[in-house]
Amino acid sequence: TCKVARLSPHTIRYYTYALNSFLGYCQTLGINTVEEIEANHVRLYLVKLQERNNPTSVLDYYKAVKRFFNWLIEEGILSKSPLATIKPPRTEQKIIRPFTRQQIEDLLATCGDSPIGLRNKALILTMLDTGLRVSEMSAIQLKDVDFDKETIIVMGKGAKQRVVRIGHKAQETILRYLLTRQDECPALWLSTTGTGLSTEGIKVVVRELGKRAGLTGVRCSPHTFRHTFATQALINGAGEFEV
Template sequence: MSAQAQVDAWLTRLAGERKASAHTVDSYRRDLAKLLRWMDAQGIGGFEALEPNRMRSFVAAEHRGGLSPKSLQRLLSSCRSLFRQLSREGLMAHDPLAGVRGPKVHRKLPQVLDVDEATTLVEAQGEGALNVRDRAMLELFYSSGLRLSELTGLHWVDLDLQAGEVRVLGKGSKTRIVPVGRHAVAALRALGEAEGMGPETPVFRGRGGAPINPRTVQLRLRTLAMQQGMAKHVHPHLLRHTFASHMLESSGDLRAVQELLGHADIATTQIYTHLDFQYLAKVYDAAHPRARRKT
């Protein structure tokens, strides 16, 4: 089997057995296409001929070509996933990436809204059916920290407004139950009364009653933020970041926040501990007599 055929088989397995999203599969395909092109240029016929020094040369070539440290780390992750699968199938007897490390990625802390900004945004005043829908979307984003895809995929059967809970389908087709705050419950009830609450009906509807388009949600959030005079670029993931930061700041319970966000790896959640420390450092610099800078 050729190297290209092995990649195609792996991508088919990802989409089928592992139920990876189309976006994830496309990312793997783009990354592995880089490896295949490099192998072809080097005259390397198959993956079994790869070894750590060659893979270091591959990473160096991509780095010289302008690939960022973050993209290089993702590229290496894609290659590792493929090589692990080939090893499980007995098609590779060694690890070509043994000891190979990509450049260090300096993680950029996510921007968040403070409590007053978040309250101003979600309580934006308006009239008509569009405002009722927008209020429910904003309240649910901030109340429960949902991803954009999770919110647009909701149906009324997924909500238990009496118990204050929502069942969402997250990454990797994993289901989790997330609390819904009282303000979000009230906004969702108002939406249901205005538009109907059939069990299989999408909670947030677009044209023809279909689930609302993610791009529509993004544009509405940006418009509402501009109407409130907010300087920050407001988008769905900003509200998820804001939810996580405010929860961690108030509770200090990293594991609980991990569960609420649906993070498979707690290291992903830990970025919010750095964000919280950044806030504390600002308070310290402003308040401590021995920390204040001379003006």
């Protein structure tokens, strides 16, 4: 059903992992059919998750299980969901701090001018200019970048294509990085193994740069660049709807 609906591979992997975890737990309770699953079985599972996961992860599992039972109802397999009386687990609403200008300068200073350093610098500048999700950054192909129009075509969430703009510094750094490459890989960002840089690879790069720069008081992740982009856009006059 997910594949027919053309959900992203990431979403399908998420459902696969979460539901295998839940149904595997049900089997340890001696439950072998979905008709046998009751509300308390779900509650026991959530309590077990809370012992080794943060609240946000537990909520993600809850959402996957709820969607599974809603699908069973849509398909006519069940008439009622055991989650009908279970409220979503509460999560902490923490303030996500954007990078400061000094922190960004410190990150850029750790990159250097080696091929990998130029790639990392181009990654940072592109994320700051566009506010792209890490999955969107990873999926950029060389053919998607138009230096004449100063844009990148992005395939976003829900298979929706859009165009984002990049500034002169980002363009210049991307070009300098591309001049160091002698490969035929179609991906814009190249890993050290010669393949396209994955979402996890980008996360590792940003995390390691943060450690080398000695950043404190801020979460060093691609998503923080997304928040930084949004914050700076608002400060510089963009409307909330535009952001």
